[in-house]
Amino acid sequence: MPRVYIKTYGCQMNERDSEQVAQDLTARGYTLTSDERQADVILINTCSVRDQAEQKALGKMGMMRNLKRDRPDLILGFLGCMAQSRGAELLERLPDVDLVVGTQKYHRVADYVEDLRAQFTSAAAAAPVVDTAEETGSQSTIRDHLNSGPAPATAYVSIMQGCDMFCTYCIVPYTRGRERSRTISDILSEVRGLVERGTREVTLLGQIVNLYGRHEFPVVNGKSPFVQLLYELEKVDGLERIRFTSPHPAGLKDDLIGAYTELSKLCEHMHLPLQSGNNRILRAMHRSYTRELYLKKVERLRAARPDIALTTDIIVGFPTETDAEFQDTVQLVREVAFDNCFVFRYSERKDTPAAGMQGQLSDEEKEHRNQVLLAEVNRIAHAKNQQLLGRTVQILVEGPSKTTEERYMGRTRQNKIVVFPGGERHRGKLLDVRIQHSSGFTLYGDPAIFD
Ligand code: SAH
Numbered sequence: 001m002p003r004v005y006i007k008t009y010g011c012q013m014n015e016r017d018s019e020q021v022a023q024d025l026t027a028r029g030y031t032l033t034s035d036e037r038q039a040d041v042i043l044i045n046t047c048s049v050r051d052q053a054e055q056k057a058l059g060k061m062g063m064m065r066n067l068k069r070d071r072p073d074l075i076l077g078f079l080g081c082m083a084q085s086r087g088a089e090l091l092e093r094l095p096d097v098d099l100v101v102g103t104q105k106y107h108r109v110a111d112y113v114e115d116l117r118a119q120f121t122s123a124a125a126a127a128p129v130v131d132t133a134e135e136t137g138s139q140s141t142i143r144d145h146l147n148s149g150p151a152p153a154t155a156y157v158s159i160m161q162g163c164d165m166f167c168t169y170c171i172v173p174y175t176r177g178r179e180r181s182r183t184i185s186d187i188l189s190e191v192r193g194l195v196e197r198g199t200r201e202v203t204l205l206g207q208i209v210n211l212y213g214r215h216e217f218p219v220v221n222g223k224s225p226f227v228q229l230l231y232e233l234e235k236v237d238g239l240e241r242i243r244f245t246s247p248h249p250a251g252l253k254d255d256l257i258g259a260y261t262e263l264s265k266l267c268e269h270m271h272l273p274l275q276s277g278n279n280r281i282l283r284a285m286h287r288s289y290t291r292e293l294y295l296k297k298v299e300r301l302r303a304a305r306p307d308i309a310l311t312t313d314i315i316v317g318f319p320t321e322t323d324a325e326f327q328d329t330v331q332l333v334r335e336v337a338f339d340n341c342f343v344f345r346y347s348e349r350k351d352t353p354a355a356g357m358q359g360q361l362s363d364e365e366k367e368h369r370n371q372v373l374l375a376e377v378n379r380i381a382h383a384k385n386q387q388l389l390g391r392t393v394q395i396l397v398e399g400p401s402k403t404t405e406e407r408y409m410g411r412t413r414q415n416k417i418v419v420f421p422g423g424e425r426h427r428g429k430l431l432d433v434r435i436q437h438s439s440g441f442t443l444y445g446d447p448a449i450f451d
Pocket residue numbers: 049050169170171172206207208246247248273275313314315344345346347348349
């Protein structure tokens with residue numbers, strides 16, 4: 001049986017897309033391996049959002065080529081966002097690569113792999129395949145889940161593809177195409193299928209997930225299509241928790257805030273990308289809100305759900321950002337007191353408006369701001385986690401902890417990771433644990449009631 005190794009870079013959307021490719025290949029008799037030296041097919045699902053992400057994937061493929069020297073019939077493929085944005089150019093750079101498949105063609109990967117394998121058996125080398133075309137309806141192709149055995153406790157569900165926001169720094173609208181959404185009934189049947197097989201929590205995925213369906217479906221009784229979807233999911237028996245990522249502050253309206261007062265399955269966590277705390281920079285980024293508006297939305301969310309955890313994304317060193325403007329961001333981070341922030345140094349992306357702007361900052365300056373902000377973020381997160389010590393919280397157990405195999409891990413409704421002494425019997429269960437201590441962003445707990 002041919003073996004496939006899949007390495008995934010980038011966001012949850014890429015993880016979900018890789019799952020779909022894995023599903024398609026296993027359905028045809030392939031097995032998955034975590035050891036690339038054992039593999040007959042090596043697929044690298046790529047991200048283009050920052051230069052560093054592209055370099056990692058290119059470096060990884062560079063190493064994979066060494067394996068091909070001894071095994072000419074090994075298939076090497078690039079999938080995803082960098083495959084989409086660079087296309088055939090990747091073959092010029094890495095001529096051993098057999099397959100380059102963009103973001104609207106994941107569902108074709110298994111066919112292409114089979115074709116290549118057939119060609120390899122009849123000839124010494126196969127002609128490489130590049131497919132970065134657009135495809136109508138591709139938003140509905142990411143929907144199958146590995147069907148061997150029980151489903152995972154927590155699952156990603158892709159509800160839309162693409163992004164029409166065109167933030168000036170961002171490559172995603174170019175790699176993922178126009179915004180397009182699946183139907184509510186299609187999403188519901190996927191979720192019901194998962195729940196029947198044991199899933200307890202879903203995370204709805206989209207680049208601007210709260211704007212789901214805005215081009216396709218009407219507002220009903222003041223509720224946007226996204227909020228309608230949340231109310232439908234609340235009714236799914238056996239589903240315990242609903243999450244989503246990432247919403248855009250501009251689309252965070254009363255209907256969604258209201259859902260936090262009415263839907264018990266909606267977890268008290270929101271990842272709400274801020275990007276900058278300075279209004280001039282926000283405008284230059286083409287983010288259509290102000291720091292005042294962002295703060296107001298945070299206040300209203302906290303009024304609806306006082307214990308809601310908030311996390312965010314921030315870019316430091318956007319072109320022309322002054323030190324005083326950066327300090328506005330630091331100050332806003334303090335004011336909101338985020339549970340966690342992902343801080344990114346601005347990275348110039350080819351053909352985006354910001355890449356052509358005057359006033360690019362030096363790497364040293366970006367790194368300096370990165371360090372300053374990270375220190376602040378860590379201090380706040382640590383203080384927040386201290387408040388949880390001694391408290392009993394509910395976790396959904398996902399499986400063994402990544403760091404210590406004897407321990408298990410789960411997430412609280414606030415999306416905090418808790419490591420505890422557990423076993424297979426806990427997997428997929430909702431469990432109350434008492435928090436004993438915290439280190440970094442991880443909490444350590446003991447089951448409140450031993451079974
Ligand atoms: N759709 C999501 C974000 C997707 S990209 C949203 O709008 O919130 C994830 C994060 O990468 C962004 O929130 C942003 O903080 C960061 N990012 C995007 N482009 C970047 C760039 N050119 N340089 C540095 N960080 C970037």
